[in-house]
Amino acid sequence: MSSKIKIPDAHGHFGPYGGMFVPETLMTPLNELTEEYERAKRDPAFRKELAYYLNEYVGRPTPLYYAARMSEALGTAKIYLKREDLCHTGAHKINNCIGQALLARRMKKNRLIAETGAGQHGVATATVAAMFGMECTVYMGKVDMERQALNVFRMERLGATVAPVTAGQQTLKEAISEAMRDWVTNVRSTHYILGSVLGSHPYPMMVRDFQSVIGREARKQCLKKEGRLPDRLIACVGGGSNAMGLFYAFVDDRDVEMIGVEAGGRGIRGGEHAARFAGGRLGVLQGTKTYVLQDKDGQIQLTHSVSAGLDYAAIGPEHALLRDLKRATYAHVSDKEAVKAVNALCAWEGILPALESAHAVAYVMKQAKTWKKDDIVIINLSGRGDKDVMQIAEWERQQKAGN
Amino acid sequence: MILDTRISRTFKHLKASGKKGFIAYITAGDPTLQATIEVVHRLEEVGVDIIELGIPFSDPLADGRVNQEAAERALQAGATFSGVLDAIATIRKTSEIPILFFSYLNPLFARDFRKSVRQSATAGVDGCLLLDLPIEESAPYVQELQQANLDNVTLVTPTTPDKRIGEIVRTASGFVYCVSRTGVTGMQDKTEKGAEELLRHTRKLTDLPVALGFGISTPGQAAAAAGYADAVVVGSAIVQKFHTMPQTSKGRREAAAWVGNMVKAVKEV
Numbered sequence: 001m002s003s004k005i006k007i008p009d010a011h012g013h014f015g016p017y018g019g020m021f022v023p024e025t026l027m028t029p030l031n032e033l034t035e036e037y038e039r040a041k042r043d044p045a046f047r048k049e050l051a052y053y054l055n056e057y058v059g060r061p062t063p064l065y066y067a068a069r070m071s072e073a074l075g076t077a078k079i080y081l082k083r084e085d086l087c088h089t090g091a092h093k094i095n096n097c098i099g100q101a102l103l104a105r106r107m108k109k110n111r112l113i114a115e116t117g118a119g120q121h122g123v124a125t126a127t128v129a130a131m132f133g134m135e136c137t138v139y140m141g142k143v144d145m146e147r148q149a150l151n152v153f154r155m156e157r158l159g160a161t162v163a164p165v166t167a168g169q170q171t172l173k174e175a176i177s178e179a180m181r182d183w184v185t186n187v188r189s190t191h192y193i194l195g196s197v198l199g200s201h202p203y204p205m206m207v208r209d210f211q212s213v214i215g216r217e218a219r220k221q222c223l224k225k226e227g228r229l230p231d232r233l234i235a236c237v238g239g240g241s242n243a244m245g246l247f248y249a250f251v252d253d254r255d256v257e258m259i260g261v262e263a264g265g266r267g268i269r270g271g272e273h274a275a276r277f278a279g280g281r282l283g284v285l286q287g288t289k290t291y292v293l294q295d296k297d298g299q300i301q302l303t304h305s306v307s308a309g310l311d312y313a314a315i316g317p318e319h320a321l322l323r324d325l326k327r328a329t330y331a332h333v334s335d336k337e338a339v340k341a342v343n344a345l346c347a348w349e350g351i352l353p354a355l356e357s358a359h360a361v362a363y364v365m366k367q368a369k370t371w372k373k374d375d376i377v378i379i380n381l382s383g384r385g386d387k388d389v390m391q392i393a394e395w396e397r398q399q400k401a402g403n
Numbered sequence: 404m405i406l407d408t409r410i411s412r413t414f415k416h417l418k419a420s421g422k423k424g425f426i427a428y429i430t431a432g433d434p435t436l437q438a439t440i441e442v443v444h445r446l447e448e449v450g451v452d453i454i455e456l457g458i459p460f461s462d463p464l465a466d467g468r469v470n471q472e473a474a475e476r477a478l479q480a481g482a483t484f485s486g487v488l489d490a491i492a493t494i495r496k497t498s499e500i501p502i503l504f505f506s507y508l509n510p511l512f513a514r515d516f517r518k519s520v521r522q523s524a525t526a527g528v529d530g531c532l533l534l535d536l537p538i539e540e541s542a543p544y545v546q547e548l549q550q551a552n553l554d555n556v557t558l559v560t561p562t563t564p565d566k567r568i569g570e571i572v573r574t575a576s577g578f579v580y581c582v583s584r585t586g587v588t589g590m591q592d593k594t595e596k597g598a599e600e601l602l603r604h605t606r607k608l609t610d611l612p613v614a615l616g617f618g619i620s621t622p623g624q625a626a627a628a629a630g631y632a633d634a635v636v637v638g639s640a641i642v643q644k645f646h647t648m649p650q651t652s653k654g655r656r657e658a659a660a661w662v663g664n665m666v667k668a669v670k671e672v
Contacts, residue, residue: 011539011540019539020539021535021536021537022535023464023534023535023537023558023560024537024558024559024560024563024571024582025465025560025561025562025563025585027537027539027562027563027567028562028563028564028567029562167471167475168461168462168475174462176464177462177463177464180464181464181465181467181587184465184585184586184587185585185587186585187562187585283509283512283513284507284508284535285462285509287535292509294513296513296514297483297510297513298460298484298509298510298511298512298513299460299478299510300461300462300509
């Protein structure tokens with residue numbers, strides 16, 4: 001790629017991917033959002049305010065922690081963890097929420113809505129809404145509300161309304177549709193904080209930009225600690241915001257290998273996983289053209305992952321482009337490998353990762369033997385796992401019962 | 404752009420007779436494709452001018468609850484794209500009522516857009532209204548529609564600025580569809596005040612007929628809209644009526660008669 005600055009184009013195309021595939025009612029608000037974002041990006045006052053909240057409220061920069069015992073146990077490579085789990089609210093999601101809430105304030109919109117899968121993005125949105133004194137509704141699939149009850153409780157404490165979504169599979173995809181319906185209806189007063197590098201332009205670009213602080217910090221930290229760039233970056237990919245956040249600052253560093261890890265679920269069979277590059281093909285879903293898990297008629301397929309945050313039928317369009325350009329590669333790990341990685345990281349480092357982030361850890365555990373001793377590897381530890389403990393206990397119980 | 408389709412011919416006849424048009428939306432395959440064939444005939448009998456036929460999609464983000472559930476029922480009953488085309492071909496054996504596809508892009512795109520629209524035209528479809536295809540993205544698709552001699556019906560909404568309305572209507576054929584409110588499909592008590600202004604403004608920018616839809620569910624609302632629009636679209640209310648009536652030929656006849664009252668109100672304007 002010639003220069004990442006030109007990607008995407010003015011209407012959000014990442015090569016053949018991305019774009020703006022939304023109902024006409026949303027086009028003008030989206031165009032206004034794009035213009036306001038472009039203005040804000042160039043406004044030193046906005047940048048200063050964003051930096052202030054990221055430092056003072058979110059707790060940035062997050063550490064790039066050398067996982068000594070993990071590195072030793074695997075016997076190859078020096079493994080670093082980018083500790084996004086230490087962000088306020090426990091995941092990288094808040095980096096984007098702060099940015100978008102500041103934008104909403106500039107646009108004089110006092111109501112925030114969001115979708116959430118695992119609940120981390122919902123909690124982050126509810127948190128910034130509370131902090132800025134804004135109204136907040138979070139859409140969440142009913143199935144996800146059950147498997148992430150702790151986060152529902154947190155959002156409600158923070159003053160948000162959590163609206164259960166009972167359509168379809170009752171997970172992240174349906175929550176996004178419902179949030180978009182709310183936005184179509186209340187677009188004049190409401191800003192929709194989409195939580196990943198998904199949906200219509202400008203979201204994939206804007207969310208990537210707000211998350212790119214992860215990679216900028218990691219790059220600087222690695223240079224300082226090791227005197228050179230890492231050999232490899234590993235991040236889990238649902239929509240792909242934590243991965244884009246880590247990768248983006250390294251896109252022009254051609255020698256740095258970038259690997260996204262999708263949810264392999266129970267295996268690559270229809271309805272059993274969420275690995276779009278393994279079982280998907282080009283389609284248009286919820287505003288963007290990208291790889292989608294779908295049947296031959298274009299009906300979106302059911303997905304499965306032990307981790308709610310990766311349980312989604314489409315992947316961010318920029319990932320599809322990075323893959324075409326062979327600038328990033330994508331793999332998948334199973335539910336079982338991810339749960340095993342949660343336990344391993346707890347034992348090695350005293351760090352309980354989110355099930356989502358554990359997919360990246362699991363990939364490293366599988367691949368480490370193929371790497372060289374002095375390779376430097378950075379895992380994006382995108383979130384902490386407190387929210388998942390009940391889910392993991394239930395999963396292990398089912399495994400023992402032989403399901 | 405004016406294509407010679409059943410849609411444009413219907414509007415020509417309406418204009419000549421000084422009547423307003425009535426467009427009825429139903430979801431294909433709700434509850435079965437066999438029922439859809441029968442419903443289309445019943446609607447034609449009560450004077451409906453154009454059928455807007457929804458292709459069921461798993462993720463209909465511009466639709467309200469009623470149409471979402473209709474799509475779910477259709478998909479559960481096994482409605483496929485080729486099944487919908489077969490049903491239309493069957494309808495075409497005995498009916499020349501214009502049929503406009505109302506669809507999200509993916510069901511057409513996934514099977515290869517060109518192939519989908521050509522097969523649709525062959526089956527007897529007259530045009531497409533693609534919900535999630537704004538002008539920024541539509542050029543290559545509009546070209547395919549034109550080559551298949553299918554009308555491209557486009558939406559203008561209360562959030563569409565004047566300049567943009569002009570750009571949208573230039574890509575349209577058949578008619579232009581004014582959305583009466585900011586929101587998803589579904590019934591409401593009153594048509595929004597801005598609707599008339601939006602419609603009048605749109606009319607200044609195009610020679611195509613202009614229809615009004617979203618939220619119309621009573622003869623009174625339909626007649627009021629027909630006062631200033633060339634045609635009125637009623638969707639969710641009809642879907643709901645057919646769904647709540649018994650799923651028998653008698654039930655469908657009664658539901659159609661109920662639609663007939665709205666048609667009558669429009670025709671008396």
